[in-house]
Amino acid sequence: MRFTLRIWRQKNAQDQGRFETYEVDGISPDASFLEMLDVLNEKLIHEGKDPVAFDHDCREGICGSCGLFINGRAHGPLPNITTCRLYMRHFKDGDTITIEPFRAKPFPIIKDLVVDRSALDRIIQKGGYISVNTGSAPDANSIPVPKPAADRAFDYATCIGCGACVAACKNASAMLFTAAKVSHLAMLPQGQPERRQRVKRMVAQMDIEGFGHCSNTGACAVECPAKIPLAAIAQLQRDFIWANLTPDPQIK
């Protein structure tokens, strides 16, 4: 297959950045999108040009490294899939494909298609965990968890931290990401003691990082490769109101 690629090139954070156009040919329909970029990069190196920087690692949709804005959509034309799990058979021979980084103020560009998503880690730092020290846990089966709750917790816990929800959102909100963690822990008995503090502190950190507000358009869930449901956001909003409006029994 043949493609014309319009790719965002930007030398570093200071550079203005611009689109450049490249041609690739002889691409197998069974090649993944990232493998197609590998082919382009090999060609660029041979031509003495600078290859295109992009993030990737596992190439099976789980590490959350890859993240390209392809033809105006986070992770490309298919819903709920990472860029690395997108195959060229989903494009038409001869297509022109526009490739940009995930754009959002809290995600500064490092080079070309690589952005800094460490803001997401800082949200987790504010309480995306249960405060238990190694060595202090009781026997695992002493905390039974009803299967439906455990299954729901799992569904929320599968977020891969890719940031597609932010890139897909017109407000650059990180609500789906934060809600996934809040809801995962809210489902479990172990998550209860810190539940109020967690939601308050994580939401506050989202604001500090400069993520926008959630206006419930649902664009995030369409792209989310982990299929985090919008119900997570509803859960976060309920917890947030509850945590702010009712007295905290732990504080005398």
Add this chain to the structure above:
Amino acid sequence: MSEILTIPIPTKTEPSISWTEGSPILENRCPSGDLEKRWTRHKDSLRLVAPHNKRKLEVIVVGAGLAGASAAASLGELGYQVKVFVYHNSPRRAHSIAAQGGINAAKNYRNDGDSIWRLFYDTIKGGDFRARESNVYRLAEVSVKIIDHCVAQGIPFAREYGGYLDTRSFGGAQLMRTFYARGQTGQQLLLGAYAALQRQVELGNVKVFYNHELLDVVVDEGRARGVIVRNLITGEIHRVAGHAVVLATGGYGNAYYLSTNAKLSNATAIWRAHRRGAFFANPSFVQIHPTCIPQSGEYQSKLTLMSESLRNDGRVWVPRTPGDKRAPQSIPENERWYYLEEWYPSFGNLVPRDIASRAAKRVCDMGYGVGPTGRAVYLDFSDAIKRFGREVIYQRYGNLFEMYEEITGESPWETPMRIYPAVHYTMGGLWVDYNLMTNIPGLYAIGEANFSDHGANRLGASALMQGLADGYFILPYTIGDYLATQLFVKNSTDTAAFADAEKETRERIEKVLSTKGTRTVDEFHRELGKILWDSCGLARSASGLSEAFSKVRELRERFWQEVRVPGTGHEFNQNLEKALRVSDFFELGELMIVDAYHREESCGCHLREEYQTEEGEALRNDNEYAYVAAWEWAGEGKPPILHKEPLKFEFVKPTVRSYK
């Protein structure tokens, strides 16, 4: 030290495999006495560091996969000052995230007769009697606490309707001791360890440096004193000093180019440590996983694993007639050859990985292979779907089926999967003693980066167990024993050892950038991978290995003359990162070949064609090879030095491993 940088001049004579033998390793700090009491007694004998003193001690942890993140979090909880370095842009992206199937633990929640002893025995036997009894017993012992801790962290393991934990079976075991979180166990465990780490960051006990790659280990007067790291965004080189250095940098399966490992996984950290004096144990012990999606084209960048858990319900077969081109669904039952069930009736499709991989190779070599290349076998779920219904099978393997369909365009609901073995895991790694310390005092290796527990073959669901055992429950104790001796050491980066290491790192970068040849790093890496796969993969032979050795040498020399790495060292440069990693794979590849050549027996993953039974089973030689081969770096282009650590079996009797 400058000799390390000299690149050998191409010689006219064919390089040949050679090594010298050094003194045996007689001290590995394994305790003696009753197996069940060893770890407890050992812990009780370790030196302690008082809480107020812990704050004065700085520990460098490189890597934040399961092993590194769990260790760093636990060390932070204890009160040490911890600095973590990862080349990833977040600790949550470590390769551990991709583990699918599960984690073993001797909980006996099923009442199926499991015990610490049985997990220990299965692991020792699974490793074909090439691991230490003391270490493996300890691993089985702490496995129980891992599950407790992970549940307390809120990890959403699979549960039964009663609310209690569910388990399943895995290869090499006749019990159901594998805990899992759908097909994403590694992800959930890593996110648990990552969250614990982030909590310590928030508390100020741990600092994590993202996008920082270790390029050298600094050893001064025989002790590890710190590391040299490169900031991958700016290209700056930094010296970092610490009272101890922990390498949790994962395995080196990517030496083969194509593997199931994440693309960036590499051996640089452990290889640089090796060049600084750390012994590298059993480098040729590489696990080849039986159930991976076969390669489909030259452009391919990695191979995708289909979890071993699939062998719980999937049946492996090939057509009874070689070259049968019919669609698998139209081949009647009596014309299908369920070769694993036939050859190994008591374990059937759940034989250990090395056995299943070799069997797949054997039937393909015999001409029974399927698919366009004839290098694949079927993994068929139709019976299981009939027996349990779609819903149950979806619950168990839904995401794996989707992944398979995405990659191949075929649906496992309709047609059997096609699978073939691929490089997956490295049992070899830095040699460590019972305290997980390398032979360089102050330098530790944990997780896949060390060689410790899996012998010549790892059982499924045991790497996650080992990584977390090392990080949560072993290293935090044992490292104190060393740190207690370092209280009065003042860390400084202003030493000749740091200056030398930094200078050498800069020169290495300069050299690879200034070569300005005509071929890309990937082209070299692919070629290296092919040589290793053909000679040091599923089957090995003296002649194949000798030939491969000279090919790797030659390729390495060409690399330094012909490679082209665009850009500079003072910027974000992914090609430079790759070039440095691949250059280390060349040297490691040579050592893997030497190790495979020297071991004139077959054991576990290591099948020497000269040493097998008529049925193609491994022929071990316990009289001559019941030892760990720990290799010492002797200098550029010089034959490595072999140190043998004899393996004593006091509690289990090495037997011919049978899964029939």
